[in-house]
Amino acid sequence: MTFRQFAFNNVLRNKRLYIAYFLSSLFTVMVFFTFAIFAFHPALSAGANSDALFGMGVAGGIIYIFSFFFVLYSMSSFLQSRKKEFGLLMIQGASTRQIRLMVFLENMLIGFFATVGGILLGLVFAKGILLLAENVLIISQELNFYFPTLAIVVTFISFIILFLIISIFVTFVLRSNKLIDLIKGDKQSKGEPKSSIFLAIFAALLLIIGYGTALYVKGETVVTAMVPVIIVVMIGTYLLFTQLSVYIIRRMKNNKMIFWRKTNMLLFSDLSFRLKDNARTFFMVAMISTVAFSAIGTLYGFQSLLTKGMKEENPYTLTYYPLEDSSGKDIEQDINQINAIFKEENIQTEMAKAELTYYDMKQDDRNILIAKASDYNRFAKLIGEKELNPTKSEAIVVDQSEKIVSNMDAGKILMESPIRLGNGDDIHPSKKIETEVLPELNGYYVVNDEVYGALGKPVRSETHYVWKAKHGQEDSIINAGRKISEQVGFEAQAIDYMVYEINKFYGPVLFIGLFIGIVFFVSSGSFLYFRLYTDLDEDKRKFRSIAKIGLTQHELGIVVNRQTAIMFFTPIVVALVHGAVALTALSHFFSHDLTKEASLVLGSFAVIQIVYFLIVRYFYVKQIKEAIY
Secondary structure, X not given: OOHHHHHHHHHHHOHHHHHHHHHHHHHHHHHHHHHXXXXXXXXXXXXXXXXXXXXXXXXXXXXXXXXXXXXXXXXXXXXHHOHXXXXXXXXXXXXXXXXXXXXXXXXHHHHHHHHHHHHHHHHHHHHHXXXXXXXXXXXXXXXXXXXXXXXXXXXXXXXXXXXXXXXXXXXXXXXXXXXXXXXXXXXXXXXXOOOOHHHHHHHHHHHHHHHHHHHHOOOOHHHHHXXXXXXXXXXXXXXHHHHHHHHHHHHHHHOHHHHOOOOHHHHHHXXXXXXXXXXXXXXXXXXXXXXXXHHHHHHHHXXXXXXXXXXXXXXXXXXXXXXXXXXXXXXXXXXXXXXXXXXXXXXXXXXXXXXEEEEEOOOOOOEEEEEEHHHHHHHHHHOOOOOOOOOOOOEXXXXXXXXXXXXXXXXXXXXXXXXXXXXXXXXXXXEEEEOOOOOOOOOEEEEOHHHHHOOOXXXXXXXXXXXXXXXXXXXXXXXXXXXXXHHHOOOEEEHHHHHHHHHHHHXXXXXXXXXXXXXXXXXXXXXXXXXXXXXXXXXXXXXXXXXXXXXXXXXXXXXXXXXXHHHHHHHHHHHHHHHHHHHHHHHXXXXXXXXXXXXXXXXXXXXXXXXXXXXXXXXXXXXXXXXHX
């Protein structure tokens, strides 16, 4: 048997351990390859601007760099679990150089097949990915399937180089290990886990301060506090896993009511060692997952802010603002053209017109809109809002500031400012409401029609025309908006078409962010998988010994399930809390409620992690039971 055959057989004999490494590497290659298929698609490359192409290149670089560290960490975990095997080979006469060569050949073998397999698997799902992108994203071009020669070449060369560099690097990991350390492997005493009560309390204080600051600050202060909060939370998270968690377990072990209850002795005794051994892994997984949650949540939340904000401010299908120097003939021509386009697209609409007049309020530096009730009610009727009927002695304040800009309180200012009539009398506001009937973000008054006629000379007047679609397909409304924007100009604002254009521009950005987030999240889950299966042989020996003194299969299942759940969900729960706080701070910065978007992002990742846990737990428990019973 040649040395190359020996290395090949070594991979086959360690297939349980190497299959995790192989599948994770394969998945990483597949994600990079499918992203490359999307990025190099002729339809996108031909129509994309330089900024979009640069963004895709940066995203691909991020995925590749993270893949490098992910594969490097995975390989290092495998080497740690094979210490005893390397020690036995050295006893048989193998030199350190031969062991390093064996590791190099094994890693290149797995890397080659993972790269080829990832590309082939990516080709299988390529059509589905392109179809998903075409339907989910707002892309005008059809993303037809094409043979991605460039994507294949880039992926193959990139990952062969990646595995080559890692293979060369990891061959030097064993250089400093002594033979006795390799033979003992994981049988060396780990010592009793220790923690400092001072550092444990300090960890809790850092997290409380970080969370409190992130949740308290609002507006532009969020950006100022962001870096200090991130540093404080990172330090607190590291101390949480290295000190606070170990301290809590020690306190629970000292509580006889808890420690001596059923199988808790087995759980807590082993858990303190696992928390100590895996503290850095937990910290890394928590931070990586937080980045994934926050990045995708930010992208999705920002898109929602743009689209929902525009919808909230513009509830009408079309708003037409004639220019000041527009003649009556020009306005009539534009209106006829708009109506013709709606008719051409089979869209039934209702139209309303209002003369919006602005007055100089001596109590305020701004010119304030004062609308008569009849104009307001015509607009309100189109969108199903409640009509207003103020008396001759009252004015109603309409405010949007709380929804749009939280640091402005236009409504409060208007409520404290009476309206001066032409004869010198004052009318005081009676109440304040929130609605988007008229397009005025700084707040305005609605008064009785007779009172409106008694107002003084306005500073300026604007005529607004609005249309609200009653019947019509969404595609037809968007197409009509495009035609109106092209033929009438910027005076006509078709909100559905504007939102469509934003989604069209923002869709690829969100798609790229989703790819990066998936790579980060899957990699963090794989880190936990590697740590769990690295200790599998030791767990088999431990539970086999315990089973001899009466541990039943049911009790074994309880212990293993709890142990595995704590391993998987401790860093993920911390990351979910970090992500929730980060997205809440983001909502404070934008003054826009992102609860729905944050819940969707965090909930989706939580469901994926639960499914991943159930799959891993099934095979893990199965192997433990097969080794015992």
